[in-house]
Ligand SMILES: Nc1nc2c(ncn2[C@@H]2O[C@H](COP(=O)(O)O)[C@@H](O)[C@H]2O)c(=O)[nH]1
């Protein structure tokens with residue numbers, strides 16, 4: 001484990017000396033320690049600095065909710081669906097054409113959203129966003145099982161070599177920012193759990209459910225478009241709050257480790273690792289890395305057109321109509337996912353079960 005410059009025993013960072021951890025991210029974690037009610041902070045190997053705070057961390061408080069730690073994209077996470085088909089039978093060009101249509105309007109009728117558990121007022125305002133990817137690094141990716149590292153766990157999960165998988169990364173779309181704005185707080189002070197904190201959490205939970213439904217609708221749309229039958233496999237949020245008694249656990253870009261297997265993606269040009277977490281590692285706050293994490297921020301990727309246009313190292317096709325986004329999201333913007341996963345393993349946070357290889361990545365259909 002690397003130690004931060006802080007002598008504060010409440011802070012643990014689960015990365016090795018060879019990992020890419022920016023000093024700015026460690027300083028942001030240290031600032032989090034100064035917030036009201038903070039008992040412990042865990043930095044994951046995908047830790048990186050964010051605009052408003054660190055990404056790749058979990059923060060435990062007593063009796064206080066800090067909505068800005070989670071930020072606007074409440075409920076963001078990864079969903080994986082297992083498809084019936086196998087890669088060798090897939091017509092890639094046809095799949096690229098089909099998945100390009102994900103950029104067309106998705107959306108549910110409000111009554112269908114209500115039937116799926118979304119409150120009527122939220123459904124009326126946001127149902128049309130369900131089944132849409134959104135911007136930034138959200139994505140829908142068609143992948144195939146590339147390596148089965150733990151044969152027994154793969155068999156239990158129904159994995160076989162070449163089996164197609166859909167990985168969906170998206171959140172609560174316009175609802176999350178609305179929820180954050182609805183619950184004002186003083187930065188660093190947060191909200192008392194028994195009071196304004198409960199009101200925030202009620203709205204937060206709706207956004208969490210909305211984000212999960214959004215990913216499910218996206219996966220279903222994608223499976224339909226490529227003419228595959230499939231079923232939900234994994235769903236793991238990484239931007240959210242869980243509460244146990246008066247303990248409040250915030251995750252910002254940290255996957256929940258106590259829900260079973262977790263897909264840990266690298267970038268649109270890298271493998272995804274499916275890992276089996278150990279949620280009980282001391283200091284890790286029942287969390288693990290949610291991806292590779294950024295190595296370069298968006299602004300520093302602008303102008304690196306060659307990076308954006310270079311063929312992906314693992315040979316997948318990318319649908320991204322927005323050239324600026326393609327630059328910001330080039331594989332070189334992210335850390336080495338193999339190193340991140342090696343750090344998880346070295347610290348006992350998770351072991352690799354399977355490796356998935358991308359075939360087609362959909363980022364956005366709009367410029
Ligand atoms: N397989 C893919 N992985 C990707 C892609 N774009 C980003 N990523 C990884 O996902 C996480 C998500 O980060 P978040 O903080 O926005 O939740 C990121 O760290 C990357 O490792 C992609 O197109 N395909």
Ligand SMILES: [Mn+2]
Nearest residue numbers: 076077169238
């Ligand atoms: Mn996310």
